[in-house]
Amino acid sequence: MYIYLVTFGNIEKRLLFGIAKNVKETFGFEVRLSSVASPLKHAYDHERKQYVGEKILDYLSTLNYPELLKILALISWDMYAEGFNFVFGLAKIQGREAVVSTFRLFSRDERLFFERVFKEVNHELGHTFGLGHCPDRRCVMSFSNSIDDTDHKSKNFCTSCKTKLKTAIAELTF
Ligand SMILES: [Zn+2]
Ligand SMILES: [Zn+2]
Numbered sequence: 001m002y003i004y005l006v007t008f009g010n011i012e013k014r015l016l017f018g019i020a021k022n023v024k025e026t027f028g029f030e031v032r033l034s035s036v037a038s039p040l041k042h043a044y045d046h047e048r049k050q051y052v053g054e055k056i057l058d059y060l061s062t063l064n065y066p067e068l069l070k071i072l073a074l075i076s077w078d079m080y081a082e083g084f085n086f087v088f089g090l091a092k093i094q095g096r097e098a099v100v101s102t103f104r105l106f107s108r109d110e111r112l113f114f115e116r117v118f119k120e121v122n123h124e125l126g127h128t129f130g131l132g133h134c135p136d137r138r139c140v141m142s143f144s145n146s147i148d149d150t151d152h153k154s155k156n157f158c159t160s161c162k163t164k165l166k167t168a169i170a171e172l173t174f
Contacts, residue, residue, distance in 0.1 A: 001069035001172070002032045003125070006060070008040055009076030011102065015114055019074070022118045022155070027125060028169065029069060036063070045080070053081040053090035053099055060097040069172070070128050072121065073099040088144055089120045091127035098124035104147060112151075119155045120144070126157065129168040134161050 003023055005016060020031035043055035056079070060071050079101040081087045088105060091098035098121075105116040122140045134141035137149075139158035144150040157165055 001029060001067050002065070003027065003029045004032050004034050004065050004068055004071045005074065006034050006036045006063070006071065007074045008036070008056075011074050011076055015102075015117060016074075018114050019117065019121055023121065023125065026122055026155075026157075027129075027165075032065070034065060040075075048080060049078070050086065051075060051077050051079040051101070053079050053087055056099045057090060057092055057097045060099070061092075068096070070125060071097055072125060073097075074117075074121075075099065075101050076103060077101065078103040088150065089124040091124040093127050093132070094130040095128055098128050100124055105150070115155065116147070116150050119150055119153060122155050122157075126161065126165065129165055131157075131161055131164055131168075134158060136160075 005019060016033055023031050043051050043059060045052050056073055060073055063071060079087055081090045086104060089100040100120045102117055105113060107113040119140055126141050131141050133143045136142060136158040137152060138154050139161055140153055140155050141157060141161045142153050
């Protein structure tokens, strides 16, 4: 089983390889990188000049690859979801699809920028494994309302979330 990464927009290779390594370490699954031809035109909101997270998830649900476990899209443009001015990411809870926008995570400090993306990727993939938001502000599953929230949390799961994640993964593989 693989976690597939697809990219839209300008996502540098170094970041992708970093994500692949981080996902493997965190979730134990190999990552496959895949390119998608669609320019995602239908998922763009021209009035708000942002992509619509739900529409990207819907598009991802139409894709299929060999031994696909989860599919995560990375987009370099700004994104929102219903009820929010913007979102860093969105996922189907206990589902297959997730998306992270790097737009508001960007920093000239590459280490900081990559670290933020790893956190949001872990967070959204956590949702796909059935995890909800966590009250522990250091836990990667705590909700980020701002970039300060993202910077405050770690990229790791708290003990309680880690247990839930392990159980969810064990149920999948056995
Ligand atoms: Zn969340
Ligand atoms: Zn937690």
